[in-house]
Amino acid sequence: MTKTVAVIGAGIVGVSTAIWLQRDGHEVVLIDKAGPGEGASHGNGGVLASCSVVPVPGPGLWTKAPKMLMDPNQPLFMKWGYLPRLLPWLRRYMAQANAEAARKRAQAATPIIGDSLNDHQALATGTGAEKWIVPADYVFVYNDRAAYEGDAFGFSLRREAGFEWEELEGEAFKAYDPAFGPQLSFAARFPGHGRIADPGRYVKDLAAHAEAQGARILKAEVTDVVRENGRVTGVRAGGRNHRLRRRRADRRCLVQAAGREAGHRRPARERTRLSPRALRRLGHATLAGDDRERQVRRDADGGPAAARGHRRAGRARRAALACALRAAGAQHPRGDSRHHLGEESRMDGPPPLGRRFPAPHRRGPGREGRLPGFRPRSCRFDGRPQDRAHPFAADRGARAQHRSCAIRPFAFSMRHEQRKTFAYKHSGRQKMTTKQILMAGAALATMAGAAQAETWDMPMAYAATNFHSEVGAEFATCVTEGTGGELEIVTHPSGSLFGGAEIKRAVMTGQANIGERLLSAHQNENPLYGVDSIPFLVSSFDQHEKLWGIAEPYVSDALAEDNLHYLYSVPWPPQGLYMNKPISSVADLEGVKFRSYSTATARMAELTGMLPVQVEAAELSQALATGVAESFISSGATGYDRKVWEHLSNFYEVDAWLPRNAVFVNADAWDGLSDEAKSVMEDCATTAAETGLERSKEYTQFTLDGLKENGMTVERAGDELMSELKEIGETMTSEWLETAGEAGTAIVEEYRGE
Ligand SMILES: Cc1cc2nc3c(=O)[nH]c(=O)nc-3n(C[C@H](O)[C@H](O)[C@H](O)COP(=O)(O)OP(=O)(O)OC[C@H]3O[C@@H](n4cnc5c(N)ncnc54)[C@H](O)[C@@H]3O)c2cc1C
Structure with a gap:
C-alpha cells in the first residue's frame, strides 16, 4: 500500500x-x-567504519580508565567538578563495561553498520552520488604486535561478527603504507570498507x-x-x-x-x-x-x-x-x-x-534486493583526523584517506606514539595531583569533589628540541616554581596535544588555557597577525625588533579581541628559500610545489608561479618525503629541526621576514588567576622573550652550519632572484596595507619614519 x-x-x-x-x-x-x-x-569524517562494532566500554575498563585519568599523556580526562553530575550516567555506563554487554552490543551493531560500503553503494548507484563513495581498507595501527594482542577481546568480537583481516608487520606494513613512522610497526587491515569523499x-x-x-x-x-x-x-x-x-x-x-x-x-x-x-x-x-x-x-x-x-x-x-x-x-x-x-x-x-x-x-549473489537501507553510526571514536586540514589532504585522498586508516583514540591499548602520530586532540585535561586524586576519591563517595592546585596544558607546535619549545618549557618551569606549584604549566611540543593550526582556537575556547602559535598563520583572521611577515620590510633581527616594538600593542589588542591575553613572543631567524634544485630566478620556481603555512606564504607562491600546499611544521618531513611539497620558505632552524637535507638540496638566504611565535592565555583563565600568579607569569614571560631572542640569533648560524654539514648548498640568493623577490615583496606590502587598515598603515609609517 x-x-x-x-x-x-x-x-x-x-x-x-x-x-x-x-x-x-x-x-x-x-x-x-x-x-x-x-x-x-x-562535514563528518566520511569513514565507513563497518568493523567498528566494538563498544568503548568493555572488560578491563574498570582498571584501565582510572590509570588513564591519572596519566596526562592518555586521551582521557575529567573535569572533576563535573563528576557529581556525571555520576548517575557514569554508573550506568560502567555497568556495560563487561564482556557480555560488549558482545551483545557488537552483535547488535554488526547488522546495522557491518556492511556499510555495500549499503551506500546500493543506496547511491544510479543517483549520481555514487562518485563520492571510495572503497578502501580500514586499518588499525599499533606500535607492535604486543599492543595489538592487548586488544584481543575487541578483535575476538570482530571475528565473531564475521570480519576477517590481514595482519601486517614490520616491512610488510611499511610496504603497505610508507607514510607511517617507524614507531608504528603493526597493523590489522580490514578490506571491504570505504569512505565518502565529500559527505x-x-x-x-x-x-x-x-x-x-x-x-x-x-x-x-x-x-x-x-x-x-x-x-x-x-x-x-x-x-x-x-x-x-x-x-x-x-x-x-x-x-x-x-x-x-x-x-x-x-x-x-x-x-x-x-x-x-x-x-x-x-x-x-x-x-x-x-x-x-x-x-x-x-x-x-x-x-x-x-x-x-x-x-x-x-x-x-x-x-x-x-x-x-x-x-x-x-x-x-x-x-x-x-x-x-x-x-x-x-x-x-x-x-x-x-x-x-x-x-x-x-558478499555474494542474492545480496541485492535485500538491502535494508542505511543507518549511519557515529564514528566519533574512530578515524584519522580527516575532518581537519590534514597535511596530506591534497595527496592523501589517494594515499591515506583512501585507506580510511583508523586509529581508535579511546582504545586502551593505544600507545603514546600512536596518539602523537595521529594527534588525537584531548583538551581541557587537568593533570591530577595527589591531592586531587584523594579529593576525587572523596567525590566518588560523597558525590562532591573539587580541585585546588591547577595544571595548565600548553600546546606547542614545534619539536621539543626547537629553541621555541625549549624557551616555552623554561617559561613553564619558571611559572610552576614561581607560583610554588599553585599553577603548574605542562608543555606539549610537536603538536602532540593540538596541531599547530588548532592551537589558537583551542586557547580561545578554553580547551587549553595557554598555548604557543606562529602568529602569521592567522593573518587570514586579522591582517595584523601578519605584520611580521610582510616580505622584505625587515630583514635583520635589529630591524625586526624595531618593527615589533611598534606593532606589539596593536597585536596584543587584536589578540584581546579574540579572548586571548598576550604574554610574550619570540622571532624566528630570517626566512630563506629551501629548494630541491639550484635556482637563479623566479622563472625557476614555476610549478614547484611550495609548502605554505600562512596567507602570506600562499600568496608568495601564487606570485612566483609555485603551487601552494598547506603543511604544518610538524608534518613537513613527511610532506617532503612523499613529494607533497618540494620547496618551502622558512628559517634555517626549521630545516635543521626537520632534517630536510634528506629531501632537499639548496637553501637560499633571502631574509624575507622574521615571523614570531606568540604565547597567549585564554582571557577568562587569565582573569581567574590570582594577582600573584599573574605577576609571576608576566615576569617569566619577559625573561622568556629576552632569552628567546638571544637563542634565535644564536640558532641562526648554528642551523645554517648544520644544513651545510649535512650536504646542503647554503648561499645567498643571486641578484636577479633577489630583485624579483623584492618586487613581489612590494606587491605584497601594498596588499597587506590595503587589508590592515589604519592600524597597519600607522605601524608601517612609524617604522619607515614617514
Ligand atoms: C565531527 C564528526 C565526525 C563524524 N565522522 C563520522 C564518520 O567518519 N563516519 C560516520 O559514519 N559517521 C560520522 N559522524 C557521525 C555522522 O555525521 C552522523 O551520525 C550522521 O551525519 C547523522 O545523520 P543524521 O541524518 O541523523 O543527522 P544530520 O545530518 O544532523 O541531519 C539532521 C537534519 O535534521 C534537520 N532538523 C533538525 N530539527 C529539525 C526540525 N525541527 N525541522 C526540520 N529539520 C530539522 C537539521 O537541519 C539536519 O539537517 C561524525 C560526526 C561528527 C560530528
Missing part, C-alpha cells in the same frame, strides 16, 4: 530514508530547516536525486505535528500547516530523522522548538502513523533501534511502525518476540542478525 511519508530532517538518515521509501513506491516529503546535508552529515555533497546529490524522482523538498523548521480528528494529517513547518496528501487507500506516515537535535526530549524542545505535545509524538526515532503515533526508540542497551513497549497493534499501526523502522534504516527486529510486526506490513526487510546479512567480505 502506498504511503505518503513526511521525513523530517534531510541528513544522511533522512535522505536515504526518502530514497528507499521512493523505491518502495511511496511518496515522500522531505523537510529540513537548513536544507539537505547541512547538519552533522555535512555534504554526497547527501545533497542524493537529495537532488530524490527530488528528481518526485520527492518534495521543503526548507522549513518543523515545529509540530498536525492532527485532525485524532489522526496525523501533516506537519507544521515554517509557520504553516503542510497537509500530507492522501490518496485513496493511502496511508500517511511521519519519519523523524532530525539527527541529534531530536536525541533527547528537553534539548530537542530547546533546539527545535517542538512543543512538548509534538515531542511526545516525536521521540528519538518516533513516527506517527495515520491512526496513532508510536514511539520507537533505540534499544536501551545502545543497540539497534527497536520498538519498545507497544501493546497489541492494529494492522495499520503495524504498517506505520514497519515504515518507520525501515525508513530509519534500522534493523527490523525480526525474531524478537517483543515486536509484533505483521508480515504483510514489512518492506523487503533486512535479514536477522548475523545470518542473511553478509559481512563485507562475505
Whole structure:
C-alpha cells in the first residue's frame, strides 16, 4: 500500500530514508530547516567504519580508565567538578563495561553498520552520488604486535561478527603504507570498507536525486505535528500547516530523522522548538502513523533501534511502525518476540542478525534486493583526523584517506606514539595531583569533589628540541616554581596535544588555557597577525625588533579581541628559500610545489608561479618525503629541526621576514588567576622573550652550519632572484596595507619614519 511519508530532517538518515521509501513506491516529503546535508552529515569524517562494532566500554575498563585519568599523556580526562553530575550516567555506563554487554552490543551493531560500503553503494548507484563513495581498507595501527594482542577481546568480537583481516608487520606494513613512522610497526587491515569523499555533497546529490524522482523538498523548521480528528494529517513547518496528501487507500506516515537535535526530549524542545505535545509524538526515532503515533526508540542497551513497549497493534499501526523502522534504516527486529510486526506490513526487510546479512567480505549473489537501507553510526571514536586540514589532504585522498586508516583514540591499548602520530586532540585535561586524586576519591563517595592546585596544558607546535619549545618549557618551569606549584604549566611540543593550526582556537575556547602559535598563520583572521611577515620590510633581527616594538600593542589588542591575553613572543631567524634544485630566478620556481603555512606564504607562491600546499611544521618531513611539497620558505632552524637535507638540496638566504611565535592565555583563565600568579607569569614571560631572542640569533648560524654539514648548498640568493623577490615583496606590502587598515598603515609609517 502506498504511503505518503513526511521525513523530517534531510541528513544522511533522512535522505536515504526518502530514497528507499521512493523505491518502495511511496511518496515522500522531505523537510529540513537548513536544507539537505547541512547538519552533522555535512562535514563528518566520511569513514565507513563497518568493523567498528566494538563498544568503548568493555572488560578491563574498570582498571584501565582510572590509570588513564591519572596519566596526562592518555586521551582521557575529567573535569572533576563535573563528576557529581556525571555520576548517575557514569554508573550506568560502567555497568556495560563487561564482556557480555560488549558482545551483545557488537552483535547488535554488526547488522546495522557491518556492511556499510555495500549499503551506500546500493543506496547511491544510479543517483549520481555514487562518485563520492571510495572503497578502501580500514586499518588499525599499533606500535607492535604486543599492543595489538592487548586488544584481543575487541578483535575476538570482530571475528565473531564475521570480519576477517590481514595482519601486517614490520616491512610488510611499511610496504603497505610508507607514510607511517617507524614507531608504528603493526597493523590489522580490514578490506571491504570505504569512505565518502565529500559527505555534504554526497547527501545533497542524493537529495537532488530524490527530488528528481518526485520527492518534495521543503526548507522549513518543523515545529509540530498536525492532527485532525485524532489522526496525523501533516506537519507544521515554517509557520504553516503542510497537509500530507492522501490518496485513496493511502496511508500517511511521519519519519523523524532530525539527527541529534531530536536525541533527547528537553534539548530537542530547546533546539527545535517542538512543543512538548509534538515531542511526545516525536521521540528519538518516533513516527506517527495515520491512526496513532508510536514511539520507537533505540534499544536501551545502545543497540539497534527497536520498538519498545507497544501493546497489541492494529494492522495499520503495524504498517506505520514497519515504515518507520525501515525508513530509519534500522534493523527490523525480526525474531524478537517483543515486536509484533505483521508480515504483510514489512518492506523487503533486512535479514536477522548475523545470518542473511553478509559481512563485507562475505558478499555474494542474492545480496541485492535485500538491502535494508542505511543507518549511519557515529564514528566519533574512530578515524584519522580527516575532518581537519590534514597535511596530506591534497595527496592523501589517494594515499591515506583512501585507506580510511583508523586509529581508535579511546582504545586502551593505544600507545603514546600512536596518539602523537595521529594527534588525537584531548583538551581541557587537568593533570591530577595527589591531592586531587584523594579529593576525587572523596567525590566518588560523597558525590562532591573539587580541585585546588591547577595544571595548565600548553600546546606547542614545534619539536621539543626547537629553541621555541625549549624557551616555552623554561617559561613553564619558571611559572610552576614561581607560583610554588599553585599553577603548574605542562608543555606539549610537536603538536602532540593540538596541531599547530588548532592551537589558537583551542586557547580561545578554553580547551587549553595557554598555548604557543606562529602568529602569521592567522593573518587570514586579522591582517595584523601578519605584520611580521610582510616580505622584505625587515630583514635583520635589529630591524625586526624595531618593527615589533611598534606593532606589539596593536597585536596584543587584536589578540584581546579574540579572548586571548598576550604574554610574550619570540622571532624566528630570517626566512630563506629551501629548494630541491639550484635556482637563479623566479622563472625557476614555476610549478614547484611550495609548502605554505600562512596567507602570506600562499600568496608568495601564487606570485612566483609555485603551487601552494598547506603543511604544518610538524608534518613537513613527511610532506617532503612523499613529494607533497618540494620547496618551502622558512628559517634555517626549521630545516635543521626537520632534517630536510634528506629531501632537499639548496637553501637560499633571502631574509624575507622574521615571523614570531606568540604565547597567549585564554582571557577568562587569565582573569581567574590570582594577582600573584599573574605577576609571576608576566615576569617569566619577559625573561622568556629576552632569552628567546638571544637563542634565535644564536640558532641562526648554528642551523645554517648544520644544513651545510649535512650536504646542503647554503648561499645567498643571486641578484636577479633577489630583485624579483623584492618586487613581489612590494606587491605584497601594498596588499597587506590595503587589508590592515589604519592600524597597519600607522605601524608601517612609524617604522619607515614617514
Ligand atoms: C565531527 C564528526 C565526525 C563524524 N565522522 C563520522 C564518520 O567518519 N563516519 C560516520 O559514519 N559517521 C560520522 N559522524 C557521525 C555522522 O555525521 C552522523 O551520525 C550522521 O551525519 C547523522 O545523520 P543524521 O541524518 O541523523 O543527522 P544530520 O545530518 O544532523 O541531519 C539532521 C537534519 O535534521 C534537520 N532538523 C533538525 N530539527 C529539525 C526540525 N525541527 N525541522 C526540520 N529539520 C530539522 C537539521 O537541519 C539536519 O539537517 C561524525 C560526526 C561528527 C560530528
